[in-house]
Amino acid sequence: MTTSSGKSLIERILTARVYDAAIETPLDKAKNLSSRLNNNIFLKREDLQPVFSFKIRGAFNRMFQLTEPERARGVVAASAGNHAQGVALSGKQLGIRTTIVMPKTTPDIKVNAVKSFGGNAVLHGNNFDEAYAYARQLEREEGMTFAHPFDDLDVIAGQGTIAMEVLRQHQDPIDAIFITVGGGGLLAGVGSYIKYLYPNTKIIAVEHEEAPTFHDAFKAGKRVQLAQVGTFADGAAVKLIGEQTFDIASKIVDETILVNTDETCAAIKDVFEDTRTLLEPAGALGLAGLKKYVEHYGLQGKNLVTITSGANINFDRLRHVAERAELGEGREILLAVTIPEQPGSFRQFCHAIGNRSISEFNYRYANQREAQVFAGVKISGGKAEREILLNELRAQHYSFVDMSDNEVAKIHLRYMVGGHAQGIENEVLYRFMFPERPGALLHFLTSMGGNWNISLFHYRNHGSDYGRVLVGIQVPPNERAEFQKFLENLGYEYWEETQNPAYQRFLG
Structure with a gap:
């Protein structure tokens, strides 16, 4: 894909500025899970980022590219939590004033993290879309610069740097990579880079069944506005996938998978047993989809990768996860x-x-x-x-x-x-x-x-x-x-x- 500036998305990924704030995360083999599923399962550990989510990559790259006048006006963003932390931390490092509008349903752990990074957390609305509308209102009324959480080429390119690392860390052919979808920035960035270099690697998009934003759009061949979305996987609960992310992702995705709450909780438990890390529900969707795909197709001996995309889970949610994990497994x-x-x-x-x-x-x-x-x-x-x-x-x-x-x-x-x-x-x-x-x-x-x-x-x-x-x-x-x-x-x-x-x- 070539952007309006003439710069391809691959070039943007290759030149993205992320490591001032982000780290190169490991690609760990999930030994227990690999043995159980008879496949080589690899976890790209984005839960180890400074904000415990991959979102820091896209947020920093977007804010680094701002002009001085844009920085001076301050940045406003809308987020269910992880992009919010990325914007707040990036603002702190770059000296940019940040205001982040978050749904009232956002877990406290994410709200408190934004405040700890110096961001002004504003709680508004009951879902991402209502928070997004209010953030755009603040952009107009106060002349701030808007940092989109996913439908922005600089954000997409920042997320795409994950794929660069994966291909350096795993030089043997990858049969499939399973990518969580919310607004589609992660899918568009990572999927594009991997598909460009390795067209035979399958790109599998994974969503919670209560927020099938990309699934429905992919099936219809156009963006579809969902009437409502469930908030169990709040980090991926978006009613309408981004315009640019859909345009990019629809060209490179091979299949979509929907998973339920029990399957997601079981994936959280799987990651804990292999890494002693607790993912948030959205962070475990990719693995839940991977397991479902393996069972459906009876795969064996394949190299399969997923991104553990976030670990911002509220402690009081663990009870529910533990209850449902056994059923999901x-x-x-x-x-x-x-x-x-x-x-x-x-x-x-x-x-x-x-x-x-x-x-x-x-x-x-x-x-x-x-x-x-x-x-x-x-x-x-x-x-x-x-x-x-x-x-x-x-x-x-x-x-x-x-x-x-x-x-x-x-x-x-x-x-x-x-x-x-x-x-x-x-x-x-x-x-x-x-x-x-x-x-x-x-x-x-x-x-x-x-x-x-x-x-x-x-x-x-x-x-x-x-x-x-x-x-x-x-x-x-x-x-x-x-x-x-x-x-x-x-x-x-x-x-x-x-x-x-x-x-x-x-x-x-």
């Missing part, structure tokens, strides 16, 4: 199971699960006939083992529904199983703590035997050393001494919570 199955409402039925169900670990068990007494249990079961063999388990339960005549792909169940239902039990008698509530090891839960149920009916049960494996269980048990007054003996012989720490006001108000 196919290592956990969620089941709604009907079992008889009678003593011993929990223990029998645990035996039906076999040697698999139970990751979650939620239940509340409803009637005297049947019990509805929400259970999570760990599996290691992916879809094949999932089918084996379901067939085993069918053979034992259990009635169940597989909830593993049910968004309501994954987000809400698992936390809502419970409530008041009508007509229940002699219920006592106990909290137990026991070593988190295989068989510990079954030991608890086996020790209790069939003497008393369990009327409430909540357990969730959180990966800690000790498991925590909340149990409601129907124990008639004349059997309390025998029950106390059972507790002492069990060998687990326990606390009675029958008089706990939380239980009295919401469960009793």
Whole structure:
């Protein structure tokens, strides 16, 4: 592609000014993931940049190219967070006043980073597009210079320097590179340079299914304005891909892939296990797409590259990522199971699960006939083992529904199983703590035997050393001494919570 100034994009990439602020990041082989997928998986570690994102490259190159009058007017930008940090840090190094408009939904870690670099962070709107419109308004009203986060040739060229490094660091042929798409600057820059030198390398664009900005445009052959976008991968949540980025990317992209939240969370976990680094969701989209592509085409022995494009994740989001990663990797199955409402039925169900670990068990007494249990079961063999388990339960005549792909169940239902039990008698509530090891839960149920009916049960494996269980048990007054003996012989720490006001108000 030749720009209006007569300078090709490749020339712009070759002459881009980025290393005053950015670093050359390593291209690391993901050893664990490569072994598991039977391919050579390489991670271009842009999460190691000073702002923990590749965005510093394009931002600095854009601001370095400004004329003195443009610098004097100050720079305004719109960003969901990572471009914002790049602009703020570049402004600090170049002595340029910066104002960055960010959506109100931007994680605090990104807002605080902008402020720490001396940028004026302005929170406006609920998404990137609303922030963008306000930034352009400030540009007009205050005469500032606008630094576009992606639809600018200097920004695209800055991002393209990643490709220069990749090809220096991996001199053998690369079969495919998987690139996250938000506004398209990374895709256009990196894809153009690699395709120019190695036309046989496949350029694969990856997006979250709730923000298929490029996917829909690529399919339609023109830019498509999305009505709305999800914000889980906030760094890539853009309603309309850039005009220049689409024009460039549409000529060099071979395929597009959409990934979901569970697949993205699983990719975050994969990178953590290989590097001990926590990516933000947008930063892991490329790897999620790579894994999906490998499974779909059954690839083996290929050299595959993806860019870990950002690591600005809020700590409080880790809980959600951890919950969904196991499902995304196919290592956990969620089941709604009907079992008889009678003593011993929990223990029998645990035996039906076999040697698999139970990751979650939620239940509340409803009637005297049947019990509805929400259970999570760990599996290691992916879809094949999932089918084996379901067939085993069918053979034992259990009635169940597989909830593993049910968004309501994954987000809400698992936390809502419970409530008041009508007509229940002699219920006592106990909290137990026991070593988190295989068989510990079954030991608890086996020790209790069939003497008393369990009327409430909540357990969730959180990966800690000790498991925590909340149990409601129907124990008639004349059997309390025998029950106390059972507790002492069990060998687990326990606390009675029958008089706990939380239980009295919401469960009793």
